[in-house]
Amino acid sequence: MNYNVNEKGYYGEFGGAYIPEMLYPNVEELRINYLRIMQLPSFKKDFDSLLKEYVGRPTPLYLAERFSAKYNTKIYLKREDLCHTGAHKVNNTVGQILMAKHLKKTRIIAETGAGQHGVATATVCALMGIECVVYMGEVDIKRQAPNVARMKMLGATVVPATSGSKTLKDATNEAIRDWINNPINTHYIIGSVVGPHPYPDMVARFQSVISAEIKQQLLEKEQKESPDFVVACVGGGSNAAGAYYHYLEDENVGIIAVEAAGKGIQSGESAATSALGKTGVIHGSKTLLMQTKDGQITEPYSISAGLDYPGVGPMHAHLFTSGRGEFLSVTDADAMEAGLKLSQLEGIIPAIETSHAFAIFETRKFKPDDIVVVNLSGRGDKDLQTYIEYFNL
Known part of the structure; x- marks a missing residue:
């Protein structure tokens, strides 16, 4: 199966251009x-x-040894938080x-x-x-x-x-x-x-520099281009698309997308599109979308401002419905705890969006010899006030 866009602008049944004249x-x-x-x-x-002189690419691929030891698997962080402006x-x-x-x-x-x-x-x-x-x-x-x-x-x-x-x-x-x-x-x-x-x-093409670098960096560090899994948080999904891009057709690489469950998938305050969404059109493309029975868009919610989108990009909708991507959702509480844990184990304060990706290791188990690359899509400076209020720092 093809997981990339076709000449008509569709990923499987999703995509297209549904626009006013x-x-x-x-x-x-x-x-x-x-x-x-x-x-x-x-x-x-x-x-x-x-990208080289202004953004500061390539960004490092960093083996998070203490975080890896805690979860008994090999976890690399793609350090997009080190880009100029603090994110991918x-x-x-x-x-x-x-x-x-x-x-x-x-x-x-x-x-x-x-x-x-x-x-x-x-x-x-x-x-x-x-x-x-x-x-x-x-x-x-x-x-x-x-x-x-x-x-x-x-x-x-x-x-x-x-x-x-x-x-x-x-x-x-x-x-x-x-x-x-x-x-x-x-x-x-x-x-x-x-x-x-x-x-x-x-x-996706502009962001694909992320996975292009991961391939080269893993080759140097592990003598192979492909990890066992690539993990990224997904709202609309650009950091994830960039991290997955060069692995889409390589079925040996597991693709894991992490969405915001907010206060719980069924709480009415969530942004877990894969779990709650049905096919619809939003902002010009056909995709999975959180909506009422009569097709009105339902309001999404997440503690992270970047993940509370009621839909998901058409590439990700196709990855979900085709089974190519494994979609998990993480609550506010679990994401916040994961952000604190990464900060204290690795000295890296992640954006709350990214913290969702780190939260999966509590429940999603990996083998000790698995190589898992997490796209650390942004740094936490912008979220300090939310962290301060949440943890009474």
Whole structure:
């Protein structure tokens, strides 16, 4: 079975471009040009150079010895938290800002939940001297204040989304409205493997540098390119898509996706799309989506601002329904404990999103000689206030 996108923009039955007519020219321009532009020698040179000199790639693949000893298996951490801006998001924004320049766009819009994508977008816009507008849910603006301040320092305009749950879904709605109103000069930098084709594929390709590096680094450390398992947290799913990308067709590599169960899968306050979702359309693509019996989107919830999205990227929906990916969900409480545990065992404070991935080792057992790579997608600075309040630090 093929786990990558087909020429029509689908992963199995998921994907496509379900968009209002007003957006068709924007999306079509991108679809026609994105692969051609990405293959230009000048584009590749600029992208690779910025990843190396600006982002700080390659990021280390670190053997977490104390964490490994605790769970009696070999656990490597792909240190995306060491990227400039503190998360994997910048891999994609560097690629998309170069794409926007090739398409002669003069204004950038973005949506953000945890704020990391907003910061990464504002960062590359400052680097290139391009106007930047970031839409962010009012609730997320409050709980991610340091990232809001960073965006403003970088020269971006942060616009609050005040409808619905006032989180990521609503910020995305506002960004799409803006794009409809400004179709000629504006490029929309989507921060995850969601949205209409070609976005899920384009973002996955920009993030695939993660698994490309894992292969090379494992070869040096373990004399083989493939781990037994790759683990990543999934909201929309860009860090996971990047970590899985070069292993999708290698069935010997187990793919583990970890979603946010919030206060419990059946609590009514969750974001575990694989467990609760049914096929639907959100933000321009057909995917698995949390919805009521009559098709209204249900409000997701997670303590981590980056995982409370009611859907999942079409690649991940296909990995789930095809059985290629093993999907687990982790509660707020277990994620917070795992974040504290990693901090105290390895001296690395992870983003709460990433903490969900570390929580699985309490219940999901691995063999002592298994090699497990966890994508440490972001650092915990932005979440310190949440950690402080949760643990009364």
